[in-house]
Amino acid sequence: xxxxxxxxxxxxxxxxxxxxxxxxxxxxxxxxxxxxxxxxxxxxxxxxxxxxxxxxxxxxxxxxxxxxxxxxxxxxxxxxxxxxxxxxxxxxxxxxxxxxxxxxxxxxxxxxxxxxxxxxxxxxxxxxxxxxxxxxxxxxxxxxxxxxxxxxxxxxxxxxxxxxxxxxxxxxxxxxxxx
Amino acid sequence: xxxxxxxxxxxxxxxxxxxxxxxxxxxxxxxxxxxxxxxxxxxxxxxxxxxxxxxxxxxxxxxxxxxxxxxxxxxxxxxxxxxxxxxxxxxxxxxxxxxxxxxxxxxxxxxxxxxxxxxxxxxxxxxxxxxxxxxxxxxxxxxxxxxxxxxxxxxxxxxxxxxxxxxxxxxxxxxxxxxxxxxxx
Numbered sequence: 182x183x184x185x186x187x188x189x190x191x192x193x194x195x196x197x198x199x200x201x202x203x204x205x206x207x208x209x210x211x212x213x214x215x216x217x218x219x220x221x222x223x224x225x226x227x228x229x230x231x232x233x234x235x236x237x238x239x240x241x242x243x244x245x246x247x248x249x250x251x252x253x254x255x256x257x258x259x260x261x262x263x264x265x266x267x268x269x270x271x272x273x274x275x276x277x278x279x280x281x282x283x284x285x286x287x288x289x290x291x292x293x294x295x296x297x298x299x300x301x302x303x304x305x306x307x308x309x310x311x312x313x314x315x316x317x318x319x320x321x322x323x324x325x326x327x328x329x330x331x332x333x334x335x336x337x338x339x340x341x342x343x344x345x346x347x348x349x350x351x352x353x354x355x356x357x358x359x360x
Numbered sequence: 361x362x363x364x365x366x367x368x369x370x371x372x373x374x375x376x377x378x379x380x381x382x383x384x385x386x387x388x389x390x391x392x393x394x395x396x397x398x399x400x401x402x403x404x405x406x407x408x409x410x411x412x413x414x415x416x417x418x419x420x421x422x423x424x425x426x427x428x429x430x431x432x433x434x435x436x437x438x439x440x441x442x443x444x445x446x447x448x449x450x451x452x453x454x455x456x457x458x459x460x461x462x463x464x465x466x467x468x469x470x471x472x473x474x475x476x477x478x479x480x481x482x483x484x485x486x487x488x489x490x491x492x493x494x495x496x497x498x499x500x501x502x503x504x505x506x507x508x509x510x511x512x513x514x515x516x517x518x519x520x521x522x523x524x525x526x527x528x529x530x531x532x533x534x535x536x537x538x539x540x541x542x543x544x545x
Contacts, residue, residue: 295540
């Protein structure tokens with residue numbers, strides 16, 4: 182029971198102080214889980230992180246599920262997963278409820294029109310960074326362009342993209358021998 | 361009924377969105393196209409802004425927000441837990457075969473193809489979003505809005521400057537709000 186409680190407080194804290202997605206959670210886990218609580222070593226954490234990227238879903242939640250399992254089995258996984266999303270639920274529903282009351286004010290509407298421009302610049306920048314990292318060969322550039330054309334122009338569901346290229350990669354990139 | 365639909369849609373997003381950050385965005389765009397009564401692209405952008413400016417993983421924050429917007433607090437709970445469930449079930453299996461999973465060359469190969477595919481997916485999402493920001497449809501005619509275009513380009517190129525890379529997205533969102541009020545967008 183004591184261990185479940187410490188899982189709850191730890192992952193509630195992690196959910197409360199992690200901003201953004203993906204890699205943002207890694208330095209926080211290093212500090213809270215590896216250095217302060219010494220639940221696992223750094224290498225093991227990086228292993229879990231790599232597997233979290235390859236399993237469906239949000240990376241930050243996946244790695245919390247893994248760590249919960251590691252600590253206390255199935256029940257630990259339930260507690261860790263629940264407590265890492267709990268801060269989001271509380272904060273977001275509060276903000277959403279408040280914003281609904283303000284959204285009719287004219288200058289709030291102007292502010293949100295400006296925010297939409299900023300968000301599209303953030304998304305464009307994220308695409309730029311992803312493209313630099315993930316499209317280094319002709320085949321990969323082809324995959325990215327085909328996906329873009331299929332989804333943006335022909336409106337193919339993103340689901341099919343994940344399935345088709347997952348299978349393609351398993352056979353095309355996966356046939357090479359590991360070094 | 362609405363809870364079932366929400367649960368189904370977010371379960372799908374949780375199952376097929378791989379990778380972090382904005383990986384769920386393409387699924388939310390598709391949701392707004394399939395269920396226009398749920399939320400518009402403009403409203404989705406507002407949710408992305410709030411999700412990036414508050415603690416928590418962006419994917420989880422967006423699920424909480426969309427769920428709340430569509431069906432109140434229970435909608436928020438439904439969407440969030442439906443998003444997390446597929447990963448939870450997958451990990452319950454993977455954790456038993458972890459060592460074989462992380463060295464399996466088929467899985468490594470699949471990931472190698474998925475990363476550029478996810479890049480294309482998010483690019484397509486960005487394309488949809490940019491269209492809604494840069495064009496207005498007046499009398500069925502798409503008109504380019506110059507001020508948002510110029511602001512977009514300035515905000516994008518600022519992020520390309522290496523010394524400014526460490527600036528948090530919240531700063532850009534705050535700048536966007538100020539610019540929006542200043543230019544009466």
